[in-house]
Structure formats: C-alpha cells, structure tokens
Amino acid sequence: MSPTALATAKSNAQPATPKPFLIIAGIILITFAMRSPLTAVGPLVGSIQGDLGLSNSMSGLLTTVPLLAFALLSPLAPGIGHRLGAERTLFAGLLVVLIGLILRSSGFVFTLFAGTALVGAGIAICNVLLPGLVKQRFPQKAGLMTSVYTTTMSMCAALASGISIPLASTGNWGWQGSLFSWALPVLFAIAVWLPQLRSAGSASVKHAGQKKQPGLWRSLLAWQITLFMGLQSFLFYCTIAWLPAILQQHGISQASSGWMLSLVQAISLPASFFTPVIASRLSNQRLLAAVIGLCSLFGFAGLLIGNSTVLLYACLLLLGVSQGAAISLALTFIVIRAQDVRQAARLSGMAQSIGYLLAAVGPIVVGLVYDWQQSWTLPLSILCFVSLFVILSGIGAGRNQTV
Secondary structure: OOHHHHHHHHHHHOOOOOOHHHHHHHHHHHHHHHHHHHHOOHHHHHHHHHHHOOOHHHHHHHHHHHHHHHHHHOOOHHHHHHHHOHHHHHHHHHHHHHHHHHHHOOOOHHHHHHHHHHHHHHHHHHHHHHHHHHHHHOOOOHHHHHHHHHHHHHHHHHHHHHHHHHHHOOOOOHHHHHHHOOHHHHHHHHHHHHHHHHHOOHHHHHOOOOOOOOOHHHOHHHHHHHHHHHHHHHHHHHHHHHHHHHHHHOOOOHHHHHHHHHHHHHHHHHHHHHHHHHHHHOOOOHHHHHHHHHHHHHHHHHHHHOOOHHHHHHHHHHHHHHHHHHHHHHHHHHHHHOOOHHHHHHHHHHHHHHHHHHHHHHHHHHHHHHHHHOOOHHHHHHHHHHHHHHHHHHHHHOOOOOO
C-alpha cells in the first residue's frame, strides 16, 4: 500500500467525533445543569420571600419565569444550533445558565428575576438541542442514551429539591449560598464539554446543501408529538404543584403528603429509564403510549375517589409510572420520528415550546378552578380528561412514520 493510501486509510479509520465516554459524560453533566437549578428553588421560596419582601404572586413567578423562557426560546434554539453547531450552542447555553445562577444568588430582587430568566433561557437551549445531538452521535443507541439523560434529569431534580434546605443551613450560606452552589456542577459541565467544540458546526455544514424541509407546523404527526409532550407536561407540573394539597384533603398530614410526592418522583425513575429502551425496540409505540396514558387516567380517577389509604398509594404508583414514562417517551418520539439531526432539533423546539407553555399555565388553571369550586372534584376531572387526550395524541405519535 502506498504512503498516500495508508494515510487515507488511517484518516478514514479515525473517529469523526471525540471519544464517546467524554460525550456521554458531557451529556450527563448537561442534564444535571438542566434540572438542579430549577428544582432547588421551591424549598427555599419561604426564605427568599422573607429576606426580599416578595408577595405570594411574585414568589410564584420564580417557578413560572423559567417555563415561560422555555416556551418563548425553544422555537429559536434550532436555528441558532444550525448556524453555530449544536456543540457550540450547548456550550453557550451552559454559559448563560452559569451567568444566571451568579445573578440569581446575588441577593437583590432585580437580579433574582433577571438571573432566573437567564437560567431558563440557557436551559431552554439545552432542552431543545440534546435530542438532536443524541440522534447525531448515537444513532444506533438513541433509546438507551435517551434513557440515560432523562433518568439523570429526574434524579437531579429530586436531589436538588432534597438538599437545598440542608445546604442553606450549612454555616452562613443561607438561600443565596444554597442557590449559588449549583453553579459548581455547571462549571464542571462546561469544562467537560470543551473537547466537543472541536467538532462544532459539523451538523450545519452537513445539511447546508439540502433543500428546505417542509414546515413542521403543517404536519399532523408533528402536532401529535407536540400535544403528547405538552399534555404530559401539563399533568406533571399540576401534580408537582397540587398533589400534596389533594392528599391533605383525603386526610393525609402535610409532612406525609410531601413524602408521598417524593415517592411519586422515586417511582418515576425506573419508568423513565426503561421506557425509551422498550420504545426503540418496538415497530410502533401506540400500545405503549396508550398504557402510559391509562396509568395517568386511573391514577387521577383514583384520587378523585380516594376512599382508602391503599387506593391512594396505588394511585401514586400509577402516577409515578405514567409521568416518568411519559416524558421519556415524548423525548424518544422527537428522536425517532425525525428524519435527521436538524429536523430533530426543529421538532424538539416545536414540541417543547408548546409543552412548556401548557406546563406554565396548567397549575394556574387548576388552582383557579379549585378557588372557584373549593373542591378538588372538578380539577381532578380536568386532569382525567387531559389524560384521555394524552392517550389519543400518543397513539397518533406512536405510528411507525417520520415527520
């Protein structure tokens, strides 16, 4: 073999991307940065409210602002990722999260909300681009990698909400030190992600010569995926916001209702991991989506009845399984229903913009209905009704087709 041919063979044999373990580590750390800054706030709201003199409505905005940022910026992220490359855009998203975390913990009302908005903006970018990156880097293992990062998100969410108060009680940290501590994992994620910048922009070059893709907003399948993502987000955030209050109406103490919400999140972890693996091995996911939706329907219907402790725990089991599986299946749909990496990013932007808009308004709507009725009967009936549409949209999204 001639020297030129040998050099060509070596060049072809070399991987086009950095070592897989660095990519996997980077994805895992990015998912940590995507959830822990959000769920760390809830337990500290009382302390923040007391120090800064915030009203209840202003305090509620701390959890709503990131969701609105997700809804507004998700449609823009695919275009930015296409121009700059997914790797560079994810890196920029991490930097925005870091700046937001620093501002948020500085102790002033303006910086608190400005930092929260920046945290939401940075996470929105990562939310949208990760499914496309998984499709690009792990086309044969997309289900497994989706399992890894969705399960990591759930674990980090639970961890951050659980240790925020202990961190605030450490020395003189307070709520500011507790919130600032989540900048350290983001710094670590930035450091580990640096090697990926060498391959940045490859996706953009790869698709530059392709003709313009049809509009997703006119695709029935894209809308079915979007509705599945949005409606399951609606149910999840309503559960997080109101499940303790619903359980207390059934005679459960305040402390016990909080632990029961944690139980739902714990149950969701195995469901979150195994669902994408199962989904990727099926020719279509219609039955899987229907079963997930039925678990949600029966879970909320059981809370509507709630005439025994055994029934309540059965409902928590069903809700944990359905909510862990639903978010994983929604993200899996984005990966497997897209024709290529660019389309996966665009579909992710569409689904998550609508999804997080519904997530932002869901708890508010349910709360208003409860205030009107002073009973959880109608709100739970609404959640049952939404679960029916999760089934219908999931059956449509589960067809063995691409957008």
